[in-house]
Each structure stands twice: as C-alpha cells, then as structure tokens.
Amino acid sequence: MNAHARPIPTAADVDAAAERLKGVAVRTPLVYSPLLSDMTGGRIFLKPETLQRTGSFKFRGAYNRAVQIPEERRAAGVVACSSGNHAQGLAAAAKLLGMPAVIVMPNDAPALKRERTKALGAQVVGYDRVTEDRDAIANAIAAERGAVFVPPYDDPDVIAGQGTVGREICEDLAALGLSLDIVSANASGGGLMAGISLAVKARFPDALPLTAEPADFDDHARSYKSGIRERNAKPAGSFCDALLAPTPGEITFAVNSKLTGGAVSATDAEVARAVAFAFLELKLVVEPGGAVALAALLEGRIPARDKTVAIVLSGGNVDPETFEACLKTL
The missing domain is CATH 3.40.50.1100 (Rossmann fold)
Incomplete structure (x- = not known):
C-alpha cells in the first residue's frame, strides 16, 4: 500500500497504542547512568529496549x-x-x-x-x-x-507503537521532576525516531530528538539537509545489520523532517567499542544496530553537558561471534 494512502500518525495515536500494549509489551525501565553522566557532564538516562519482548523495540x-x-x-x-x-x-x-x-x-x-x-x-x-x-x-x-x-517502519500503526518508547521516557522523567532536553535513537527506516519524536514533542516541545545511524548509511542526515529522501550508496557493508534500510520511509520522513533536530553517526569501529562499553561498564548486552546512539554519545557528538539526555538502546539481538569481536576492541 502506498504510504500516502494512510494518515500521518499523531501523539494521540501513540497514546492509543500505549493502551493496546498495556500488559503485553514490557514497560522497560529508564535507567540513570552515573558513569555516563560523569563522562559527559550531563544527566544521562538509558532506555534499554534490549529487555523488551524478542529483545528489541520492534x-x-x-x-x-x-x-x-x-x-x-x-x-x-x-x-x-x-x-x-x-x-x-x-x-x-x-x-x-x-x-x-x-x-x-x-x-x-x-x-x-x-x-x-x-x-x-x-x-x-x-x-x-x-x-x-x-x-x-x-x-x-x-x-x-x-x-x-506489515511494514517494518513505514506504517502509522507501527510508528505509533514504537512511539510508546518515547512516551514512557517522558512519563518517567516527569515522575522524577525532570524535563527532557535531548533524546537519541537509532534509525534504519526511521519508525522508532518518528514515534519517539511525536510522543516527546507533545510533552516536551523544546526537546531535541537526534537520529543516530551508521556513518556510511547516513541517509537521514543527508535527507534532513536536502529536504528530500536521499538513498544510501550501497545496500550492505555495515555490521549494524538492523540499520541498513536504503532510504527513510515516506511517512517516517514526513514526521522526522519536521520534528527531529538533526542526526549523528558513528563508524563500525566506534559502535563496536560502544557495544563493549555497554557490556563491561553498564552490564548490558546491546547489538551493534542498537548501540549507535550510545556510540555517538561516547564520541562526544551529542551535546550532553548540562542537559538531560535519554539514549535508546534499541536492541540486544547480537550473535556470539560478533559480540566477542566487539569485546576485543577494548
């Protein structure tokens, strides 16, 4: 079905999705990281969707x-x-x-x-x-x-479901008496980022959503700059296998181009170090495609100082061989 045949999702659709998912999806915790906060000078929270059913936000x-x-x-x-x-x-x-x-x-x-x-x-x-x-x-x-x-990202109901990640972040920060300055999530077709942006902007209008993607597959970054959906030069070549969509989705780009504040990226080597860091320092298992936003934070590409920042760890489905190779980078 053509993406334009279905409506652009709204924050209300995210709220409706939250009701459908109640008691079915895991409400993953929002975890404050003293270590990352000390390293960056900000207040860093992690949203480990690695703990979700099937090991990812999907x-x-x-x-x-x-x-x-x-x-x-x-x-x-x-x-x-x-x-x-x-x-x-x-x-x-x-x-x-x-x-x-x-x-x-x-x-x-x-x-x-x-x-x-x-x-x-x-x-x-x-x-x-x-x-x-x-x-x-x-x-x-x-x-x-x-x-x-059922498309992996370019569908209003799929986007709304992913947006419950952002909704939960906002609710948990509000319960702590905090507002959100920056949220960064990994992007393939952009469904997670679109849903999060809808939920976050409805609650914290001044928050900055940042898309995170592999360095050689930065179609979102280029699309935000040009105003049209750009394509990646090649279909494969990164071990962030979860993030290799050829171009942003039609619906997701319609949302993200208006609501996100830009994009950050990380190389495979930087992502590998982030996977190792998550395991050794945060005690979390994160797959490469789930660790790009964390890698960007560790590399100083997210302006975290004096900010409240939420980093989404979007998945933890990594095979043992890849995980072992990542651990050897530190």
Missing part, C-alpha cells in the same frame, strides 16, 4: 499493527520483510494473536535472528540483499495468501 509497533487486524482476516496471517528484529517482533505478535506469519529475511542476516524468528513459529523466506527486492517478494506472498503486509 515488538511494540508490530503488535500495535497486528492487534488491529479484523478477526475475519487473521486466518490469512501477516507478512513482513526484516533483517531480524521486526521479524521476531511480528512473529511474536502473530503467535500471541493466533495468526500465521511469513518473514522475508536477507540471507546474510545473523543466524541467531533467523533461528529465533523460526522458533516463534514464523516461516522464513530468504533473499539476496544486493540483487533482490525484499518488498516485492513480501508483497507477492501477501497477495497470494491474502495476508496483511
């Missing part, structure tokens, strides 16, 4: 979309394309709702993510990230089965 948006599928359409199931986190999130949501799921995944996706997706009951269909079009494959399967295609 469950929120997937469930919010799937639960709204009419009962008469559920037998045909859902279809998605994903490198792993949306795959697992939708597979888990479908299982909870008693629906079949088919996930189109790149052949180079981490084996751990493929196996976890299968373990949740989904059928996995592989494709070549460089030579094949994942959306075309997924849409063909959906058409054949009469299933509902």
